[in-house]
Amino acid sequence: MDPQVQPEVYDLLILGSGAGAKLLAWTFAGQGQRVAVVERKYVGGACPNIACLPSKNVIHTAQIAHNVRRSEEFGVSIDNFRINMPAVRDRKRRMVQGLVDTHLALYKQSGAELIMASGRFVGPRVLEATLADGTKRLLTGKNIVIGTGTHAAIENIPGMAAAQPLTHVEALELDVVPEHLIILGAGYVGLEFAQAMRRFGSQVTVVDRNERVIHGEDEDTTEGLQSLLEDEGIKLVLNAKVKSVAGVSGQSVRVTLSQNGVERTLEGTHLLVAAGRVPNTKDIGLDLVGVELTERGYIKVNERLETSAPGVWAVGEVAGSPQFTHISEDDFRVVRDNLLGGNHVTTGRQVPFCLFTDPEFARIGMTEKEARSKGIAYRLFKVPMTHVLRARSLMETRGFLKCLVERDSDRILGFAAFGVGAGEIMACVQIAMLGRMPYTSLREAILAHPTIPEGLIALFSSAAS
Ligand SMILES: Cc1cc2nc3c(=O)[nH]c(=O)nc-3n(C[C@H](O)[C@H](O)[C@H](O)COP(=O)(O)OP(=O)(O)OC[C@H]3O[C@@H](n4cnc5c(N)ncnc54)[C@H](O)[C@@H]3O)c2cc1C
Numbered sequence: 001m002d003p004q005v006q007p008e009v010y011d012l013l014i015l016g017s018g019a020g021a022k023l024l025a026w027t028f029a030g031q032g033q034r035v036a037v038v039e040r041k042y043v044g045g046a047c048p049n050i051a052c053l054p055s056k057n058v059i060h061t062a063q064i065a066h067n068v069r070r071s072e073e074f075g076v077s078i079d080n081f082r083i084n085m086p087a088v089r090d091r092k093r094r095m096v097q098g099l100v101d102t103h104l105a106l107y108k109q110s111g112a113e114l115i116m117a118s119g120r121f122v123g124p125r126v127l128e129a130t131l132a133d134g135t136k137r138l139l140t141g142k143n144i145v146i147g148t149g150t151h152a153a154i155e156n157i158p159g160m161a162a163a164q165p166l167t168h169v170e171a172l173e174l175d176v177v178p179e180h181l182i183i184l185g186a187g188y189v190g191l192e193f194a195q196a197m198r199r200f201g202s203q204v205t206v207v208d209r210n211e212r213v214i215h216g217e218d219e220d221t222t223e224g225l226q227s228l229l230e231d232e233g234i235k236l237v238l239n240a241k242v243k244s245v246a247g248v249s250g251q252s253v254r255v256t257l258s259q260n261g262v263e264r265t266l267e268g269t270h271l272l273v274a275a276g277r278v279p280n281t282k283d284i285g286l287d288l289v290g291v292e293l294t295e296r297g298y299i300k301v302n303e304r305l306e307t308s309a310p311g312v313w314a315v316g317e318v319a320g321s322p323q324f325t326h327i328s329e330d331d332f333r334v335v336r337d338n339l340l341g342g343n344h345v346t347t348g349r350q351v352p353f354c355l356f357t358d359p360e361f362a363r364i365g366m367t368e369k370e371a372r373s374k375g376i377a378y379r380l381f382k383v384p385m386t387h388v389l390r391a392r393s394l395m396e397t398r399g400f401l402k403c404l405v406e407r408d409s410d411r412i413l414g415f416a417a418f419g420v421g422a423g424e425i426m427a428c429v430q431i432a433m434l435g436r437m438p439y440t441s442l443r444e445a446i447l448a449h450p451t452i453p454e455g456l457i458a459l460f461s462s463a464a465s
């Protein structure tokens, strides 16, 4: 660092422009503070560019393809159709561009400065931003927020790096339907892509080291998801340890694994790695700022999202927060309130989520597994989706609704839905939980007929076990 060059001073300096970070920028700049955000590539972070929103765009198109394939079932005759992947990709790109434009307008409107540059700390509280043309700027902030996110983990398996596997970033840019896509990881990314790509016409094989897909969930959920995927012709290779990879993704790949002690080789044309995330904390000079990391390389924060360096905060996935956009957005509220002198903590907050398979799986609060492991006594309400008249009217009756209610009170402990509209119906229960309403108030509510949330009346009128 050249001692002659004085860093430009901001009230708030932010590294990374993800969900929580950009909300902080717009909020404080809107209040007249001098704010800068340093972002190396994606205006608005991962969600609008390479993660949630583009993946849901492509998943929706795949659902249309699925419905076209099922057209006879609806009494609609379509003789021939083909998938035009460049057009699928263009539609997604148009959506992304629209979102980027909205973000740029919000930067302009709020007065926050967006610096498109790669950032790294070069001294205590001093950030060096390297622009695309090589120009460097030194910046400092009275408060600093780090929101650099994560990237896809690519394990050091022999042949893996040489195979140049796709991650979600490249998979969202495909202009061909892979003939046979092998997916490593049966978590959120793996399952959403597996179904979408199958619906575009790929053969799909999903490999996971666990015995079940999204293995943290209750067995009825994982069983339901597994049969959904298998019914659509997706092959699941579970309890598998990948030994080596050969070939190049996009041409041909061979994945050698051992499953239940037996070695086997899968052959495909493309390989997608969806095996978890790695925090973006390497080589950005965090040691120079005094920001400590956890054993897994995430930024160590307290429940106020303060790092070990005074005046330096962290938000989103890099801070080890649950890996969802709405949680990164809640991290914004926590840091905003604390910067304004409050005491807002992350402890005990709700973490709802929705897996965007079709049908969806959504959950808020406790699973049965968790209640049992904590020795919490509960009553279980559970009905198949056939009890939901809206689902009957659509003839989309796969799945179930279930709710855990505290045994000695009417308090809702957790709710899970696997079925059409699962994400929307979960939000209804979540709001009841926020308002500390007993489950009986949902049972007795007048809910419009026939809507998916009306199914809550059927759920809570059923006999609990
Ligand atoms: C395929 C996929 C689908 C998903 N779908 C959903 C979903 O449906 N719903 C949901 O809630 N969540 C979903 N997620 C998770 C969600 O995308 C993330 O939780 C969310 O984007 C996290 O945001 P963040 O604030 O941690 O940072 P990010 O959005 O990751 O932003 C970090 C930013 O920092 C930048 N950056 C990093 N290092 C530097 C540096 N040195 N200099 C400058 N800039 C830097 C990066 O370029 C990036 O733009 C999905 C994730 C994936 C991968």
Ligand SMILES: NC(=O)c1ccc[n+]([C@@H]2O[C@H](COP(=O)([O-])OP(=O)(O)OC[C@H]3O[C@@H](n4cnc5c(N)ncnc54)[C@H](O)[C@@H]3O)[C@@H](O)[C@H]2O)c1
Binding pocket: 155, 184, 185, 186, 187, 188, 189, 190, 192, 207, 208, 209, 210, 214, 215, 240, 241, 242, 274, 275, 276, 277, 322, 323, 324, 353, 354, 355, 356
């Ligand atoms: N709808 C949503 O909200 C949504 C969608 C996509 C992603 N996300 C978020 O992004 C995060 C990351 O998603 P992800 O799918 O990459 O991770 P994940 O943690 O959900 O799943 C990774 C899976 O890969 C498996 N795996 C890891 N290494 C392996 C190996 N060597 N061999 C075989 N299996 C292996 C793991 O056992 C796990 O099942 C999720 O946890 C989620 O929070 C959310």
